[in-house]
Amino acid sequence: MSELRNILEDSVNRLFSDQLDWSALEKHEKNGWAADLWAHVTEQGMDKVLAREEAGGMSGSWSDAYPIIRACGRYAVPVPLPETILAHWIAAQSNQDLREGVPSIFSKGCALKNGKLVLTKEGLPWGGRADFLIGIINGDVVIADTKNAVVNPQKNLGRDDRDTLTGELDILATHPTPLDDDTVHWLGALLRSAQIAGASAAALDLAVQYAGDREQFGRSLSKFQAIQHHLADLAGLVASVDAIAITAFARLDSAGISGNGRNARFEIAAAKCRASEAVEKITRISHQIHGAIGFTYEYGLHFVTRRLWAWRSEYGGVSEWGENLGRIAVEAGGDKIWPIITNKGQ
Numbered sequence: 001m002s003e004l005r006n007i008l009e010d011s012v013n014r015l016f017s018d019q020l021d022w023s024a025l026e027k028h029e030k031n032g033w034a035a036d037l038w039a040h041v042t043e044q045g046m047d048k049v050l051a052r053e054e055a056g057g058m059s060g061s062w063s064d065a066y067p068i069i070r071a072c073g074r075y076a077v078p079v080p081l082p083e084t085i086l087a088h089w090i091a092a093q094s095n096q097d098l099r100e101g102v103p104s105i106f107s108k109g110c111a112l113k114n115g116k117l118v119l120t121k122e123g124l125p126w127g128g129r130a131d132f133l134i135g136i137i138n139g140d141v142v143i144a145d146t147k148n149a150v151v152n153p154q155k156n157l158g159r160d161d162r163d164t165l166t167g168e169l170d171i172l173a174t175h176p177t178p179l180d181d182d183t184v185h186w187l188g189a190l191l192r193s194a195q196i197a198g199a200s201a202a203a204l205d206l207a208v209q210y211a212g213d214r215e216q217f218g219r220s221l222s223k224f225q226a227i228q229h230h231l232a233d234l235a236g237l238v239a240s241v242d243a244i245a246i247t248a249f250a251r252l253d254s255a256g257i258s259g260n261g262r263n264a265r266f267e268i269a270a271a272k273c274r275a276s277e278a279v280e281k282i283t284r285i286s287h288q289i290h291g292a293i294g295f296t297y298e299y300g301l302h303f304v305t306r307r308l309w310a311w312r313s314e315y316g317g318v319s320e321w322g323e324n325l326g327r328i329a330v331e332a333g334g335d336k337i338w339p340i341i342t343n344k345g346q
Contacts, residue, residue, distance in 0.1 A: 002061070002063070002064060004058065004060055004064050005060075005063060005064045005066075005067060008046070008049065008060075008064060008065075008067055008068055009067035009068075009071075011044060011046070012046060012067060012068045012071045013067075013071055013074075015040060015041070015044065015046075016071055016072075016074070016075035016077060017075070019037055019040060020037070020075045020076065020077065022300035022303065025076055025078065025300070025303050028078045029078070029159045033126075033129055033161075034078050034079050037077070037078070037079055038079045038102070041079060041081055045057070045058065046068055046081060046085075047081060047084040047085060047088065048085075048088055049064055049065045049068060049085055049088075050062070050065055050085055050086075050088050050089040050092060051088035051089075051091075051092055051097065051098070052092050052095070052097060054097065055088075055092075055097035055098070057088060057092070059092075061253045062249045062250075062252045062253050063246075063249050063250050063253055065085055065249070066194060066245070066246060066249045068081065068082075068085065069081075069082045069085065069191055069194040069195060069198075070194045070195070070197050070198035070201075070242075070245075071198055072194075072195055072198065073194065073195030073196060073197060073198025073199040073200075073201075073202070073304070073307070073311075074198035074199065074201055074202045074304075075198075075202070076158070076199065076202075076303040076304055076307055078160055079126070080102065080103075080104065080125050080126040080129075080130075082191040082194075082195060083103065083104060083105050083125045083126070083188075083191070084102070084103055085191075086105055086184070086187055086188070086191060087103040087104075087105055087134045089187075090105075090134060090135075090136070090141055090177070090179065090183070090184070091134065091141065091143075091175075093141075093177055093178060093179055094141050094175040094176065094177045094178075096141065096173070096175050098134070098143075099131075099132065099143075099172070101130075101131030101132060102126065102129050102130050102131050103130055103131070103132055103133070103134055104124045104125055104126055104127045104129075104130035104132075104133050104134075104146075105124075105125065105133070105134055105135060105184050105188065106119075106121055106124060106133050106134075106135035106184065107135060107182070107184035107185040107188060107315075108121075108185065109121040109122070110135060110137065110142075111137070112137055112138070112142070112171075113168070115171060116168040116169060116170065116171065117133070117142060117144040117168070117169040117170075117171060118168055119133075119144075119149060119165050119166055119167055119168070119169055120166050121164065121165050121166075122154075122162075122164045123154070123156070123162040123163075123164070123314070124162065124163050124164070124165055125160070125161065125162060126160075126161045126163070127146070127149075127151065127161070127162075127163035127164070127165045128151040128153050128161060128163040128165075129161065130146050131145075131146060132144060132145055132146055132172060133146060133165075133169070135184050136177060136179055136180070136181050136183055136184060137181060138181065139176060139177060139181070140174045140175060140176055140177060141173075141174065141175045141176075141177045141179075142171065142173075142174050143171070143172045143173045143174070144169040144170065144171055144172060145169055145170045145171075145172050146165070146169060147170075148167050148168065148169055148170065149165040149166065149167045149169055150165065150166045150167045151163050151164070151165055152164040152165075152166075156307075156310035156314070157306050157307070157309050157310040158303075158306045158307035158309075158310040158311075159306070160307070160310070178258055179257070179258050180257075180258050183257055183258065185315055185316070186257060186265065186268055187257065187268075188314070188315035189268060189269075189271075189272040189315035189316055189321065190245075190248055190249070190252070190268050190271060190272065191315075192272065192275070192311040192314050192315055193241070193244075193245045193248065193268075193271040193272045193274075193275040194245045194249070195307070195311055196241060196245075196275040196276070196278070196279060196308060196311050196312070197238070197241045197242040197245045197275065199304040199305075199307055199308050199311070200237065200238045200241055200242075200278065200279075200282045200304075200308065201238050201242065202304045203234070203238075203282055203283070203286040203301065203304050203305060203308070204231075204234050204235060204238045204282075204286070206286065206290070206300070206301050206304075207230075207231060207234060207285070207286045207289040207290065208222075208231060210289060210290055210293075211227050211231060211289055221289070227289060230285050230288060230289050231289070233281075233285055234282060234285045234286060234289075237278045237281055237282050237285075238282065240274060240278065241274060241275050241278050241282075244267070244270055244271045244274050244275075245271045245275065247267055247271070248264060248267035248268050248270070248271040251263075251264040251267040251268075252264040252267075252268070262340070265324070265328065266325070266328050266340055269321045269324040269325045269328065270321075270325060272315070272316065272321045273318055273321035273322050273324075273325060275311075275312075276312045276313070276316075276317050276318045276321065277318045279308045279309060279311075279312040280312075282305075282308065283305045283308055283309065286301060286305065287301065287305065328340075
């Protein structure tokens with residue numbers, strides 16, 4: 001693990017553990033945009049871990065960014081930090097820097113026409129709060145101003161903003177990029193796999209704590225064999241999601257995401273497929289361990305499990321990423337897919 005990653009992991013966990021207890025999350029859900037939390041995040045430069053040093057960034061790797069994005073799931077962070085990290089990376093691939101402000105990323109449902117970005121886009125992360133949008137169209141990074149967008153406020157199951165934006169937006173900048181047009185969709189799925197890993201770990205921590213504290217028939221729940229089996233199953237699920245997400249981030253660093261050669265797409269598809277598939281079991285087991293209290297609003301388990309179900313389908317669910325895995329396997333052929341699975345192939 002790099003020194004930068006160690007520093008970032010300590011910093012992000014310290015910040016979010018201080019700022020986001022259950023009462024704070026409830027307040028942000030009721031009041032909307034967490035302006036104070038966003039200020040803390042940007043002051044510490046967490047949003048610029050992948051930005052160029054020339055723009056005040058860290059020029060870090062995706063593996064350096066992993067603990068930040070995972071922590072956004074672990075603490076149910078109600079600001080677009082993962083999306084902003086991705087936005088800075090997209091700009092950096094064309095040796096460009098983002099302007100100040102809150103970005104949102106788009107992957108589909110947009111087109112260029114008469115010098116405008118024609119937008120009919122549902123589910124934009126914090127789209128109504130965004131100062132600009134960034135995405136890739138026809139081989140160009142496109143940055144558009146949101147001031148003329150018509151915003152239909154909407155939220156996902158986790159009660160995070162997923163707004164619908166429509167209209168013709170002014171283009172602020174376009175830059176040629178080596179990235180494919182579907183890059184935002186693939187990397188959006190990678191972000192969600194890391195967030196699912198973090199939220200799953202939070203569900204496990206809560207289950208372990210509850211089973212240790214709660215007593216039944218004169219002994220703690222953790223002493224019952226059935227509960228021990230549940231905890232073991234839950235721990236295995238969480239470890240598998242975490243491990244495959246870490247592998248995908250590392251592969252992205254070493255092989256990139258574009259081009260016809262052996263890149264990180266197999267690992268990304270596997271990470272999102274596994275993460276989305278595991279959500280149902282992780283949610284079910286963690287709530288079973290908690291019993292009735294796990295379903296109450298006052299107890300904080302729901303802050304992570306609601307987001308697990310929201311992230312499960314964002315940027316594609318199990319079926320889509322399973323199809324992508326199958327397509328990669330067919331294209332590789334029977335004699336080459338096993339080295340890819342074991343990471344021995346080039």
